[in-house]
Amino acid sequence: MASNGTVQSPTNNPYGKTLADYLSRVDNFSIIESTLREGEQFANAFFDTEKKIEIAKALDDFGVEYIELTSPAASEQSRQDCAAIAALGLKAKILTHVRCHMDDARLAIETGVDGLDVVIGTSSYLREFSHGKNMDYITQQAIEVVNYIKSTGLEVRFSSEDSFRSDLVDLLNIYRTVDKLGVNRVGIADTVGCANPRQVYELVRTLRGVVSCDIECHFHNDTGCAIANAYAALEAGATHIDTSVLGIGERNGITPLGGLVARMYTANREYVMGKYKLDKLRELENLVADAVDIEVPFNNYVTGYCAFTHKAGIHAKAILNNPSTYEILKPEDFGMTRYVSIGHRLTGWNAVKSRVQQLGLELTDDQVKEVTARIKQMADIKPLGVEAVDHLLRQFHAAKSNGSTITAVAAS
Known part of the structure; x- marks a missing residue:
């Protein structure tokens, strides 16, 4: 029992039932x-x-x-x-x-x-x-x-x-x-x-x-x-x-x-x-x-296509460090996967770095920040799909590897 006299949860789950709820069937329904x-x-x-x-x-x-x-x-x-x-x-x-x-x-x-x-x-x-x-x-x-x-x-x-x-x-x-x-x-x-x-x-x-x-x-x-x-x-x-x-x-x-x-x-x-x-x-x-001839809603519980999509830069950084920061459900338990969206003006360099690593590209943090700025600049005109972002990252990596001076990077 806590010092204030309240009954604490028997587990570490703050959303679980308390001992006082002796009639509860949350664990047996x-x-x-x-x-x-x-x-x-x-x-x-x-x-x-x-x-x-x-x-x-x-x-x-x-x-x-x-x-x-x-x-x-x-x-x-x-x-x-x-x-x-x-x-x-x-x-x-x-x-x-x-x-x-x-x-x-x-x-x-x-x-x-x-x-x-x-x-x-x-x-x-x-x-x-x-x-x-x-x-x-x-x-x-x-x-x-x-x-x-x-x-x-x-x-x-x-x-x-x-x-x-x-x-x-x-x-x-x-x-x-x-x-x-x-x-x-x-x-x-x-x-x-x-x-x-x-x-x-x-x-x-x-x-x-x-x-x-x-x-x-x-x-x-x-x-x-x-x-x-x-x-x-x-x-x-x-x-x-x-x-x-x-x-x-x-x-x-x-x-x-x-x-x-x-x-x-x-x-x-x-x-x-x-x-x-x-x-x-x-x-x-x-x-x-x-x-019944309907689409599963974009925000449907668990299975909607946005259910495990993360976009904001500070969210993406935290998710990459520990998914529990912004996910109360584990997508893998439901056969789902998370997606960190980076082709937009809200993206952060940590999320871009994660994608760079997934693609097997070698860029320094400063270079990742540079290409992130380019993504943001382009996304101010229109959002970029994952293929366009990957194309941009590969172009940027190739230019850096060749020691070229990049004046513009196009995304198809």
């Missing part, structure tokens, strides 16, 4: 990957059976614990796809997401999935403008459906929808009811993305004191809080987080798989690396991006 359910609701998404199977296998290879599929009640093709993926024999458990209705439950059970994720809206908005049912009806329906699913021996999760705009007493009452029935998990859903991390922490911590089963959380990203909310939920005692690849889903989507993994890696690198094949992330994201 599971991912319910919903690209093939929530992701199908993305504006551009259309996955045929072959593509669904390819994505399911890739997710399984990455190491997610659960794969959630669109309800078989959505269409005949959805039913067939659900049965096909359930029959693959993947390591991940196969779930399907269904309304809290007996007909949906029966149809889903027939597909051979490992479990059912049951959901019904509990906010006043959804009770008035969606299904039109009161809480007494919802509770009775939940009891009937949950008991039926449990009688088949399958996993069952019961989730409210629009949880953060639902009455807290209503929520706790229905969660307590289904917990006593023996559900595997109860679910909290920020369906409209309105929650903030403090609200999430408080609700999950309250719920943790009410139910003994696991707690699953589903966060939409309408206001940019999905990853932070997911982390706060785990700190408060949640056990499962819903994700989708690249965060695709209804509207702005949900917690992105890559973003969540990056956040959790920062909290406990060894745990995350032991659970998931992080070097498969880029391949997985490229697969899904191609399937």
Whole structure:
């Protein structure tokens, strides 16, 4: 314990949990990957059976614990796809997401999935403008459906929808009811993305004191809080987080798989690396991006082309001395590489020196500083690509080696 009375982290990681967070599941969580359910609701998404199977296998290879599929009640093709993926024999458990209705439950059970994720809206908005049912009806329906699913021996999760705009007493009452029935998990859903991390922490911590089963959380990203909310939920005692690849889903989507993994890696690198094949992330994201006809964003967590690109001179110098100065993630752990950009007016001579050494050229520090000044001069007119910079460096080196006086150096 520190002299000021605060509890210090048990490791040297300042971003890890403290001993006081005894309910935290930051070091013990599971991912319910919903690209093939929530992701199908993305504006551009259309996955045929072959593509669904390819994505399911890739997710399984990455190491997610659960794969959630669109309800078989959505269409005949959805039913067939659900049965096909359930029959693959993947390591991940196969779930399907269904309304809290007996007909949906029966149809889903027939597909051979490992479990059912049951959901019904509990906010006043959804009770008035969606299904039109009161809480007494919802509770009775939940009891009937949950008991039926449990009688088949399958996993069952019961989730409210629009949880953060639902009455807290209503929520706790229905969660307590289904917990006593023996559900595997109860679910909290920020369906409209309105929650903030403090609200999430408080609700999950309250719920943790009410139910003994696991707690699953589903966060939409309408206001940019999905990853932070997911982390706060785990700190408060949640056990499962819903994700989708690249965060695709209804509207702005949900917690992105890559973003969540990056956040959790920062909290406990060894745990995350032991659970998931992080070097498969880029391949997985490229697969899904191609399937929904989008590009991986330039600033995407881990795999965006700028994620490990360093440009400013003082950043580049520090990175070359010790990458941890400006990188909290190790690119090599994700199968990525860093790139130090030098063809611009912000470049520094240390970064240029590193490139000179990579090219096997011999220049003194003063000569490196001289050629750096030339790069800056040219980059004031337009940025230089790596090939143009390398051409300039080789020309400069050749001129110095020949003892020539350099009046101009051209870059092609």
